Amino acid sequence: xxxxxxxxxxxxxxxxxRPGLYYCEECGKIMGTLEVVYxxxxxxxxxxxxxxxxxxxASMFQFDFLLPTKPKLKLDDYxxxxxxxxxxxxxxxxxxxxYDGSNPSSSYKDRASAIAINKAIDEGNDILFxxxxxxxxxxxxxxxxxxxxxxxxxxxxxxxxxxxxxxxxSGAEVMAVEGTYDEVYDLSLELGLKxxxxxxxxxxxxxxxxxKKTGAFEIIIQNDFQVxxxxxxxxxxxxxxxxxxxxFWEFKEIGLTDKVPKIIGVQAEGIPAIKKVxxxxxxxxxxxxxxxxxxDSISVGKPRDVIKACTYVEASGGYFISLTDDEIIxxxxxxxxxxxxxxxxxxxVPYGGLKKLIYEExxxxxxxxxxxxxxxxxxDVNAVKDSISKTTLTAEEVIKRFEE
Amino acid sequence: xxxxxxxxxxxxxxxxxRPGLYYCEECGKIMGTLEVVYxxxxxxxxxxxxxxxxxxxASMFQFDFLLPTKPKLKLDDYxxxxxxxxxxxxxxxxxxxxYDGSNPSSSYKDRASAIAINKAIDEGNDILFxxxxxxxxxxxxxxxxxxxxxxxxxxxxxxxxxxxxxxxxSGAEVMAVEGTYDEVYDLSLELGLKxxxxxxxxxxxxxxxxxKKTGAFEIIIQNDFQVxxxxxxxxxxxxxxxxxxxxFWEFKEIGLTDKVPKIIGVQAEGIPAIKKVxxxxxxxxxxxxxxxxxxDSISVGKPRDVIKACTYVEASGGYFISLTDDEIIxxxxxxxxxxxxxxxxxxxVPYGGLKKLIYEExxxxxxxxxxxxxxxxxxDVNAVKDSISKTTLTAEEVIKRFEE
Numbered sequence: 001x002x003x004x005x006x007x008x009x010x011x012x013x014x015x016x017x018r019p020g021l022y023y024c025e026e027c028g029k030i031m032g033t034l035e036v037v038y039x040x041x042x043x044x045x046x047x048x049x050x051x052x053x054x055x056x057x058a059s060m061f062q063f064d065f066l067l068p069t070k071p072k073l074k075l076d077d078y079x080x081x082x083x084x085x086x087x088x089x090x091x092x093x094x095x096x097x098x099y100d101g102s103n104p105s106s107s108y109k110d111r112a113s114a115i116a117i118n119k120a121i122d123e124g125n126d127i128l129f130x131x132x133x134x135x136x137x138x139x140x141x142x143x144x145x146x147x148x149x150x151x152x153x154x155x156x157x158x159x160x161x162x163x164x165x166x167x168x169x170s171g172a173e174v175m176a177v178e179g180t181y182d183e184v185y186d187l188s189l190e191l192g193l194k195x196x197x198x199x200x201x202x203x204x205x206x207x208x209x210x211x212k213k214t215g216a217f218e219i220i221i222q223n224d225f226q227v228x229x230x231x232x233x234x235x236x237x238x239x240x241x242x243x244x245x246x247x248f249w250e251f252k253e254i255g256l257t258d259k260v261p262k263i264i265g266v267q268a269e270g271i272p273a274i275k276k277v278x279x280x281x282x283x284x285x286x287x288x289x290x291x292x293x294x295x296d297s298i299s300v301g302k303p304r305d306v307i308k309a310c311t312y313v314e315a316s317g318g319y320f321i322s323l324t325d326d327e328i329i330x331x332x333x334x335x336x337x338x339x340x341x342x343x344x345x346x347x348x349v350p351y352g353g354l355k356k357l358i359y360e361e362x363x364x365x366x367x368x369x370x371x372x373x374x375x376x377x378x379x380d381v382n383a384v385k386d387s388i389s390k391t392t393l394t395a396e397e398v399i400k401r402f403e404e
Numbered sequence: 405x406x407x408x409x410x411x412x413x414x415x416x417x418x419x420x421x422r423p424g425l426y427y428c429e430e431c432g433k434i435m436g437t438l439e440v441v442y443x444x445x446x447x448x449x450x451x452x453x454x455x456x457x458x459x460x461x462a463s464m465f466q467f468d469f470l471l472p473t474k475p476k477l478k479l480d481d482y483x484x485x486x487x488x489x490x491x492x493x494x495x496x497x498x499x500x501x502x503y504d505g506s507n508p509s510s511s512y513k514d515r516a517s518a519i520a521i522n523k524a525i526d527e528g529n530d531i532l533f534x535x536x537x538x539x540x541x542x543x544x545x546x547x548x549x550x551x552x553x554x555x556x557x558x559x560x561x562x563x564x565x566x567x568x569x570x571x572x573x574s575g576a577e578v579m580a581v582e583g584t585y586d587e588v589y590d591l592s593l594e595l596g597l598k599x600x601x602x603x604x605x606x607x608x609x610x611x612x613x614x615x616k617k618t619g620a621f622e623i624i625i626q627n628d629f630q631v632x633x634x635x636x637x638x639x640x641x642x643x644x645x646x647x648x649x650x651x652f653w654e655f656k657e658i659g660l661t662d663k664v665p666k667i668i669g670v671q672a673e674g675i676p677a678i679k680k681v682x683x684x685x686x687x688x689x690x691x692x693x694x695x696x697x698x699x700d701s702i703s704v705g706k707p708r709d710v711i712k713a714c715t716y717v718e719a720s721g722g723y724f725i726s727l728t729d730d731e732i733i734x735x736x737x738x739x740x741x742x743x744x745x746x747x748x749x750x751x752x753v754p755y756g757g758l759k760k761l762i763y764e765e766x767x768x769x770x771x772x773x774x775x776x777x778x779x780x781x782x783x784d785v786n787a788v789k790d791s792i793s794k795t796t797l798t799a800e801e802v803i804k805r806f807e808e
Contacts, residue, residue, distance in 0.1 A: 378783060
């Protein structure tokens, strides 16, 4: 285990880690989210690290020198180490596509769930809980299925079929609740903290971001330590976008790279909560808006990691943009057609974002860009069902089609 | 490129490879399927191979010394190298679970499609075609999306939503035809061979089995060259089961292992075509039966690789069994609950098969067993939708659930 402390994102007060400590009570659940702070100086001076051979396909636990727990689960060895492809896209040469749909539960969220479950084991807790738009829940439920620990899942009743099915198949106890993600979140958090269950809410539990940041580490090592100019990623609660910044920053801090990319958070125009906060400027304040989007994974009106997200994205020199649902659906289809990669709606928004920023001449064709695709399109095939062909042909029609 | 010849599975006549040669014309499309035969003696004596360090996560092209083409596609580096997990299942210690749902298109079929597309490039063909129950088609369409080559896909109109969506997203030209897989297959084969398109029918084109056999190579290297006693796999057309035998046999032939496992082909009771042929005994004869099953990927009444499948499974000392649809659905759910792995119906049948064979005392608890899970459950969430909970709760009901 590495030495680390926890630090409040707002008042900067430092805490020693202890079970049940998830946020700075003085600043509250949203303003007082905590950062995990390692002893970067000693990591930087560690001779073994300088010699370390990274493996482009190893699990995220190869980065154990910057993680708060060790792998103990059956599926840990295949969390992370996900594909990165290089494509010439939209005139930009060498667009890196980091595809996290190949994780065990088919989304980026496995990186956080693996940390949560291993941490719960460390702390001797035997119940985990999670509220989720779908991916975090199915990820926790599936990675935890083989352990003796219980999983309580709280989701809005309207989550996509694929995600609900994953949950039920895993044997978790699923509370599919009438209401929005934000309502379900509050309900579960109140209940879970009162009961003392281990919290797999990425915006509350500071350790989960530690798992998510490994995506940034992998982008670096898979691109042979060339840090891209821009990284684009979908944003809901704000944890994944925050985690990318922290990952890039940490590798720079320990001397493995010399820059942090501009991080562009892509939201849905129907519910662009964090973008609103960011655009309004500092001091960043929590927000609660209503709205909706086809991209269920980023349909969040009351983002919990909004302070970190705004602070980190600003530090990177990046910003937030938003896409309409039509642009999101088009992004899924174009990305699939050009690359063969099928992304769930929230996973395709980085492609739509790139298209928009090229059009607006904010990203130039000589920039190097990385798109982070957070989930497999099979998670939510209904999202595109109205915009794809369902034509059926007879044998005769097929023969006629190819007659010359 | 390695030196190899083609040999008829029935009359043993040998052929030099040439574009358009897919089967022995004297014996016909089914009796005359061809085997790719390498110069095993010279491979065995190759000093470099003896020193070769295999990588448990490398793509299937690390086995290029036994493949008929080289990787040239953007997605090739992530085809194969899929997870293998070890679980204590049903009282059997160390059940190996080879999970191919993490391939680029989320199924085993990518191993064959990667070969097909690379071979088509070698031969200068610029159109590929495929008839499929779904996975082979979506695999071909997705891996080929980024190339300049055209993809014509022929599928029964009734394929699961997930697979149809993958096809449409990839930009392939999809002919969704009224009729069974067997009818669509015949239609496409007649058309495709007449037109000279490159054939991605695994039971016709002998090279495709070469891709599929890499699953066996990976089971061997991921289990540190300990060959299991039994390998169980779902069977439709018969190519995957044949490929496993060939893979295990080839590693033995070149001196890397000393045995071939007993291969158990698991079919659906609703349409157990190959099992019928096998149980009737030699000489194996093609068959055409009607029937259906929830496991769409193995819903094949007129299996094309039946001769190879029966011949190889017999040579391994294995046999075929079948499961009812209820047993298949139960297998999906139990596997998910115990391991967290979500398999499509045809991918879960090895688990159901193991359960059956333990019950019948044909597999003992001290045997080492490998289950090959060929596809991600997200491919076909509807298959289990009637047997999982869809309960919705109100917030009040949730609070009550946890009151003491």
